[in-house]
Amino acid sequence: MKAQLVTDIQKYSIHDGEGIRTTIFFKGCPLSCVWCHNPETQEYRQQFMWNQEKCTGCGECAAACPGGAVFMEGPRPVTDPEKCSVCHTCEEYCLQNAREFAGREYTVEELVREALKDQPFYEQSHGGVTLSGGEVLARDKEFLEQLMRGLTERGIRVNVDTCGYVPWENIESVIPYTDTFLYDIKLMDSGLHEKMTGAGNERILDNLVKLSKSGAAVWIRIPVVGGVNDTDRNMKETLDFLDAHSIGQKWIHLLPYHNTGSGKYSRLGQEYRGRDFTTPSKERMQELLDMCLKRGFQARIGG
């Protein structure tokens, strides 16, 4: 069974469900949201990241590269992905920590071992592991089942943080192991959804209805992006939908957008397309929260 790429394992994560949790970020996502603050988790392959701000152009990386994959163009090191064997030698020589590789392969055993390290905290705080990404449910199904069985058999409660844009079978297969689904709803207008995330929202909403009917615990998470989905209309349509299908009575989390991830785009050699987005004001967040509360949902701002 193939090991899977993980970009980060974040401990003492206290905003992705109940208690103290370990959140595992898998690499690769079927959506490509314009505002994504973890762009390094979008592609399903290891990626080289170069931090231009930190780089002094000293040339040590180029001199050290045993495969000749790194060469200087003036003060700027260029890395040829075809030649790079990901041997990490250049990282050793980069004193500015300007060079890193996003994504490291983990086997099920390795992930279970890592997750078990914080078990005393989960037990004390009713926490557990949150599988996130990227899109965790876009993994190899066998890998995922083994991972989740490995965790739950050891008494660890697992949350799944998903965008919902995956085949229903992928969701269905993890329901028995999942404590709570953290399920993103971004936009009710499918056309706009496609423009902003690369896909329409039909499958996402369809899966959500099925998931809810299955009896699974679902927390709805709405990333509120100023200038995209912070309108009364989108909020109303979202709540209408949830109401109509009796979804998300437990919790809605409104997550205000921050552009904290924008610096990562240039490190990946990509352009950030979300420059026009804004962080909604506190007042605006409160208004949206009030809309949820008035309709009888439990809701809060933040994870």
Next chain:
Amino acid sequence: MERGMNERIRRLRRESLETEAHIDMERAKIETEVYRRYEGTVSVPELRALVLKHYFAEKTLYIGEGELLVGEKGNGPQAAPTFPELCCHTVQDLHVMNDRELISFKVREEDYGFQEKEMISFWERRSIRHRILEKMTPEWKKAYRCGIFTEFMEQRGPGHTVGSENIYKRGLLDYKEKIREALGHLDYSRDPEALDKENELRAMDIACDAVILLGKRYHDYALKLAQKEENPVRREELLQIAENCKVVPAHKPETYWQALQMYWFVHLAVTSELNPWDAYSPGRLDQHLISFYRHDVKEGILNREQAKELLECLWVKFNNQPAPPKVGITLKESGTYTDFANINTGGVTPEGHDGVNEVSYLILECMDEMKLLQPSSNVQISKKTPQEFLIKACEISRKGWGQPAFYNTESIIQQLLNAGKSIADARKGGTSGCVETGAFGNEAYILTGYFNLPKILEITLHNGYDPAAGEPLGLALGKAEDFKSYEELFEAYKKQILYFLDIKMRGNHVIEGIYARYMPVPLLSVITNDCIAKGKDYNAGGARYNTNYLQGVGIGTITDSLAAIKYNVFDKQKFTMSELMQALNDNFEGHGRIWNLVSNKTPKYGNDDDYADDIMKDVFSFYYESVTGRPNMKGGKYRINMLPTTCHVYFGEVMMASPNGRLAHKPVSEGISPEKGADVHGPTAVVKSCSKMDHLNTGGTLLNQKFTPQVVSGENGLIQMANLVRTYFNLDGHHIQFNVIDRQTLLDAQARPEEYKDLIVRVAGYSDHFRNLSKALQDEIIDRTEQSFG
């Protein structure tokens, strides 16, 4: 904003903070007269008791406006009496303390001459410090000078003493009765030590008289002030103070107010008799006060507000006593006023029930409201501690000035049981000083020195030579390049540790002997269980339990240094030992790759990574096994602590670059916290790494966890902070404290200290004003890993 619950407290607090610390020669003057008059004609214990008696008979009294508890160690708030019998200040020392900007002590003009003519001539060769240094071997002096270890007893007396419930159950007249009985039981025909015991017991009796006399003088003085007082409310208060001083300390206290006054008289007596390390602490104050509190409330003579006001008065009293200034280099380098009194709240009762009571909450409120450096306040958290109490403590702690610190009751009890104490004595115990475990009222547990674990690796890698001092210092066991394996290196390191330990232990034994012979403490012996029954002084093994501690410093630095060598030189062969030695000698300049590898690409302690943590365990175990169980001179044993106070800064200054990437003269890691910046996986990983150390085999460990405010903000942040504490304690962790401050705030405070006069940070086992810390210590705190998530 001015702090304190009402106008009275705000004024007293303001006076305590605004009064300049100053040297007070009265005690030294009276002591010298006593020595001139009696030395050689009475036994040494009696001579010491007479010093206390004459001081308390003649000293300046002080009752400040609005005070409800009375008594000062010197002539008023912020007075610092000197103790020339321990260490005698040079005139130069007086100039240093008077002239310097930080932590200055004002010296009156006439006192320079007085010190030179009257004090130095008499005390210079009599002082304990002189006697100690005279008896130390050249090897000891060299290791001491090079910063292998420090010595606690060359400037202050054996200490870390904490009171028990006894003084609330017995007055000093009752103690005198016990002393009389003990004298009656002396058997000269069978006991060859009978004469020594008689001398000691007679001295104890004189010491009791001394404190009773002080109480009587305060009674008379309060009465006199009452007669002159025009304000009828204040007159009533003064009359009540007089009444209190009529009861205590001669008799046991009858009310809550008298109980606090009783403690304060005893505190003054212990800290005037000698200058013991960490002054004196009430210990389990909420346990001691609760019966008085409930009784008085029931009788209708006390309400909750009054009870808190009296506590706040006690807080002011503690804060009025600056730590007595030191001499020589220590004076120059010492950056703290704080006297380390440490109050324990919570825990369990002697019967093992939850110890949190109404007074525990009052103490939390008091510490929060007063926000003073002294007394340092902590909470003991047991499995039985209600969540409400823990959350309340977390709420105060996350405000970011380091109090309260959190201690694990079960860990304390198991440490004490492991050291042979009874379960009841263990449950009455707690921590004092920074984090040191003791059986309160029953134990002399003496810190003897800090031990520089990373420095000894430096000596080992240089074949016994000290590269910082530029001289041979330790055993020559081979050059770094000659070690063929990591195991060979570690064996050599262990030999080197033993070599220096033996030097330190030899010195300790001599020093203990000097104190037992020349510097008994009869008053402290009266109130410490079993000294009267044994007829033996606290400093000679009179206490029920006698423990000496040796504190290991720099476990993070030594672990990461050994890991750096094992991983890069032997396992991965990233560079050779001689390349590493060259890099160390060059302070890593021109060795960027090596520095990068050891700093950023090597397993490090604090990340829940067994590669590094196993090395920590090896070092800890060896240190533990080498120290623990060695006999001390008082019939007890040696044990270890893992705490630095501020010594990790000094221990770093005497070192060149270390293999973990730490640059020359930078601080080593503090407590059992990871090396700065080494922990990159958050607080749970830190806690897990730290819990791999065998805390129960120590007498205390110190873990400092710094948070930026956002991590602990909101209801959820608070709950998870509490869960972090509980989990660490489930894993047998001994102590954790939090600094919740963002880096920018600290940088601003460093740039503009005048705007941040209020900023208090947790330094080690205590808090201090940030502006009073040296630049190096400030930098160190700024650089401590900030945990910021989400």
